Amino acid sequence: MARVGVRAPLLLILLTTVAHAQPQNALPSAASPPAAAAGYAGSDVCKTCHADVWMNFYKNPHYKSIASGKEIAERTGCEGCHGPAQAHVAARGGKATIPHAFSLMEPKQVLEDCLGCHARDLTRANIRRSEHTLNDVACTSCHSIHHSPTAKYLLAKKQNELCYMCHATIRAQFDMPSKHRVNEGFMQCSDCHNPHGAFAPTWSMGQRPRMVEQALGNEEPCLKCHVDKRGPFVYEHPSVRVEGCETCHNPHGSMNAKLLRRPVVFTVCLECHNGGAEGTRRLGVDLQTARHNLLDPKYQRCTTCHVRIHGSNSDQFFLR
Numbered sequence: 549m550a551r552v553g554v555r556a557p558l559l560l561i562l563l564t565t566v567a568h569a570q571p572q573n574a575l576p577s578a579a580s581p582p583a584a585a586a587g588y589a590g591s592d593v594c595k596t597c598h599a600d601v602w603m604n605f606y607k608n609p610h611y612k613s614i615a616s617g618k619e620i621a622e623r624t625g626c627e628g629c630h631g632p633a634q635a636h637v638a639a640r641g642g643k644a645t646i647p648h649a650f651s652l653m654e655p656k657q658v659l660e661d662c663l664g665c666h667a668r669d670l671t672r673a674n675i676r677r678s679e680h681t682l683n684d685v686a687c688t689s690c691h692s693i694h695h696s697p698t699a700k701y702l703l704a705k706k707q708n709e710l711c712y713m714c715h716a717t718i719r720a721q722f723d724m725p726s727k728h729r730v731n732e733g734f735m736q737c738s739d740c741h742n743p744h745g746a747f748a749p750t751w752s753m754g755q756r757p758r759m760v761e762q763a764l765g766n767e768e769p770c771l772k773c774h775v776d777k778r779g780p781f782v783y784e785h786p787s788v789r790v791e792g793c794e795t796c797h798n799p800h801g802s803m804n805a806k807l808l809r810r811p812v813v814f815t816v817c818l819e820c821h822n823g824g825a826e827g828t829r830r831l832g833v834d835l836q837t838a839r840h841n842l843l844d845p846k847y848q849r850c851t852t853c854h855v856r857i858h859g860s861n862s863d864q865f866f867l868r
Contacts, residue, residue: 586632588632588633588634589627589632589634589637590627593633594627594633597641608694608702609702610628610629610693613628629648629661631646631647631648632647648661651688655681655684655686655689656686658688659681662687663675671742672744674742674744674746674747678745678746678759679758680744689704690703690710707736721802722800724801724802725803726801726802726803726805726806726807727800727801728799738761740760740769740770740799741760741761741769742761743759746759746762768793770793770799779858779859781861783859783862783863783866785857785866787820788859795819796808796809813848813849813850813851814842814847814848814850853867853868854866854867855868
């Protein structure tokens with residue numbers, strides 16, 4: 549009996565110490581009801597008023613976080629994006645009573661909310677420095693989270709129509725005679741551009757398109773399709789390797805064949821190969837000889853002889 553009397557006070561002291569050691573602001577465990585602890589009401593409550601969203605939410609990619617069963621549903625369902633909803637329910641609705649009403653939030657606030665889950669995706673690693681973010685284009689400007697009409701990426705519209713909402717001049721270029729077939733559905737804007745921001749630099753003078761996606765080895769996205777231009781070549785054309793495809797081509801569309809910036813081939817070449825006899829000889833061209841009499845139409849198409857203009861493994865002047 550004496551031993552029991554000694555153990556009782558020791559047990560009481562031990563329990564008291566453990567209780568005081570528990571952190572005061574610890575998050576509730578999965579076994580405890582998070583709604584009562586943090587103001588969460590649970591997604592089942594939301595469907596009472598938002599039935600149109602609830603009935604189709606199982607099709608939404610965000611539903612996967614709930615269906616996995618590995619996370620607290622209240623933190624990954626409706627309230628995972630909109631915040632605890634008990635006050636919203638008690639007030640019987642109203643945008644001002646929900647912590648994260650996206651239609652009332654600033655673009656940067658929307659971005660930070662989305663990056664709470666999507667920051668790990670490397671395709672969005674540069675989004676804070678992207679042209680879209682710097683111009684206050686929010687995630688919800690392009691994505692419709694609950695009512696997307698597209699099969700992928702929760703886009704608010706078909707991708708090219710979505711881009712044309714801001715890039716009207718680009719829409720006009722895709723209607724030109726020589727163009728990439730975006731409007732026909734053969735390809736889409738994101739095949740060449742990363743709308744969330746790319747690491748490829750923007751050249752001075754605005755020659756290189758912004759937010760251009762990179763191919764393998766820091767190459768331009770053109771080489772993903774035009775693989776015969778990739779190389780490496782023994783003899784490289786500096787304008788291709790250093791300055792890029794846009795030096796000679798308009799990538800979206802052109803009135804000229806082959807998407808060229810000028811209607812006649814030799815006028816494109818003369819943008820670099822000019823400056824008189826001395827200047828042109830240093831570039832391997834002498835326009836004063838009959839061999840390059842550019843007044844003769846048959847010499848005005850430089851690629852008739854210089855057929856490997858993108859690079860050659862056999863001739864330094866890119867001849868056949």
